[in-house]
Amino acid sequence: MPRRHGAASFLRKGIMDALELEVAKGIVEALNLQQVAPEGIDPTAPLFGEGLGLDSIDALELIVMLHRNYGIKIADAEIGKAAFASVGALAAFVRERRVT
């Protein structure tokens, strides 16, 4: 049976799984994004530059959030950049690296 990639990716976009939602909440809380609803963030949308328009300080705050919430320690801001591409990317990073 052929896999229906197109339909799967259509459904995937904009809908979060539980970890992505949890990560989105963590982002909103860590960055004090009071006017953003976590469930409203597109998990594939970029976090930095465009999208939410976060900057280098926000990246550092997210590194702290990952340590506090998941026990993940990042000592180099460069590693953060790839992991923080989107909510989805960050959730995948957490799934792979989480300690708690």
Place this chain on the structure above:
Amino acid sequence: MTERRVVITGMGIVSALGWTLEETWFALRDERSGLRQLSLFRLDDRPALLVGEVKEDPAARSGLRLGSRTEHLAVCAARQAFEHAGLSSLPLEARRSIGVALGVCTGGMLDSEEYVAQTLCEIDPGLELLRRHECSCATNAIAEALSLGGPCSTVSVACTSGAAAISVARDMIASGEADMMLAGGADSLTRLTVCGFLSLLVVAPDGCKPFDARRAGMCLGEGAGILALESEAHAQARGARALARLCGAANTCDAHHCTAPAPGGAGIVRAMQTALAEAGLSPEDVDYVNAHGTGTIDNDIAEGKALTEVFSPRFPWISSTKRFFGHTLAAAGAIEAIVAILALRRQYVPANLGLEVADPSLPFTPCLHTTPAALRVVMSNSLGFGGSNASLVFSRVAGEEKAS
């Protein structure tokens, strides 16, 4: 508004390199870094850090009965500068018109942190630890220790504080508000600043390597640097020897980001150009630049571009001396101004200590070793959080040949 020319007639410095100008000079000449393992306080869960810690307790040397570490450092340096300027026997009435302009970031924070730490452990430490919290305590401590009654001010502009205070003092003299000012900066190491920069992931535990291809960040230091500034006429009238002339000073702001410098270092470019214009000089006239050069990836890129824009293709001698002292925050602008003036007096360029392989993207190579050189005009630059930039230009005083 008539402007009067301003000269430096005395200098005082306390840092990881030592307690006097001589000790400082010997360390620069011999390329001996003052960085050691942090011992002033303990930080749990932190890596061992190299910092520019002052080696003995400044409280034992300042002559102050009470005060925070920053105050002790400031007064030690101020006493030195005062004496160096030949003012120690100045009668009290004459001291009434001498003011103090000081740059301070941490103030009494080392004691205030102790207060916070104890309260968090459910100890009531009493309020004495908070009394000397303000940055201005150090300024007032200098004024009181030396019985100075002139205009006083305290500025706090992050890493450009020391240079900013020198600018303010220069303007007070040039406009006639004061005949003489002590000006500079002072800061002690604190848990706040050490942990703060650690949280930004910009600290190199093994110390900074400014402009190096493999640089990994900054290192902190502490200390105080004070200049005695005076109008040239006033110095001549009392027969004081002028060490150098402050011929240009400029302060700008990037207005770009709370920590990252503007791309290409546009703000420090303007500061350098403005300071030179004020001095009636062009870039070709500058023989040596003491760069801010913290050794972070971002600072050195931006500052490298800025130096290129101003000086290319004919670069002066360039070095960052941050591996000698550590980044002394508010004291840095003043300590490095003193380094630049020492270079002028001794006719030596201090090494860009820590540099092994220069960043290949730089079109200049900082001075690798302390090197004799003919220097007539020197520049000292500072860049700070919040996008502030400062550039100071010093020149030799005509007819003054001997070093001191």
Place this chain on the structure above:
Amino acid sequence: MIEARHLAVDVVGVGSIFPASAPEMRALPQELGGESYPTYACAAAPGKDLIAPGKLRRLGRAQQLALGATLCAAPDGALPPDVGERGAVCVGTGLGETGSTAAFLKSVLGPGQRFPRPSHFINSVHNALASEIAMELGFKGENCTVTHGAISFELALRRAMFLLLARRCDAAVVCGADEWTPYAVKFGQAHGWWRRSPDPLAPMAEASAQAGALPGEGAAAFLLARSGFVPDPIARIAACAARLGRGGARETGRVFLESLIGEAGAQWADIQLVVLGANGDARTDAAYSGVIEECLAVAGGNFACAVYKHATGEFCTASALGTALAVEAVHTGALPDRLRLLHAAPAERITRALVYHASPSGYHGACLVAS
């Protein structure tokens, strides 16, 4: 009367954030004793209706106060566009962002796992207020923060006036701001500044015999320009001075004020209103009374006196709010609501107001505002 107009700067705009008009009880956290202190407090997020959410989320309260007041002072169109490199920012703050500093220190020094937040550290530098103002307005000239206790605001104002008159800039924002935090209260307590009774401040009220004042918070910002740079300024600042009293015996308030007035080329007869930084503490109130009596005796008594700290509480840069009220007075010619008259109303339209404060440690700060 020949006024030294060439030494004055224009006020193009003024903005201010005052605390609530009556003191509220605020509890200190358990680790600081858990007691409640009456305080003049601003809103929890004082910049909320003034600053865009994307920016607001990262700002501490002192930054919100400073930036919020600046946005009120500098509406669009007040200045020519592209002031940019010719715009300076001079901020005076007594204690800076104690909230951010305390938050960072608690996370570093407290027992247990610690997660210090970088934005708290970045906000804890004193110039975090001035750098936000510069970014908002694109002002790329000198960015200066003065922190010198009770005269922080006046020294910042003097620096801005110097830069304008020396033509180092064409426009400048001057701001005085301080926030209330538990640590700011403890600092004030260490200096014996506070009383515990929750009665509102009643500066210079005859019946009052209280020792100590109540803490407050707030900010005022002034958009200044060189004389003639912008048409129709709302006021002028003719002179400003701030120092430790000079001389063998501490320089008296009257001598200090007269030197300021003389610097501006003015005389007592030109001044209709004196705005005092009295805060209801019996000893300092008495000192202000003494100064005013002397000045009235010399002046032949034709200025009215008013106070403002019943509307601001006591903090290092409260005189910025007093100065904002003085600017409003000379701009409208009449007394703003928050200024409380001590005795008779001004006999004529207010065209010159003198703002004066003195601290127990011997500092004087004053500013002459003119229409």
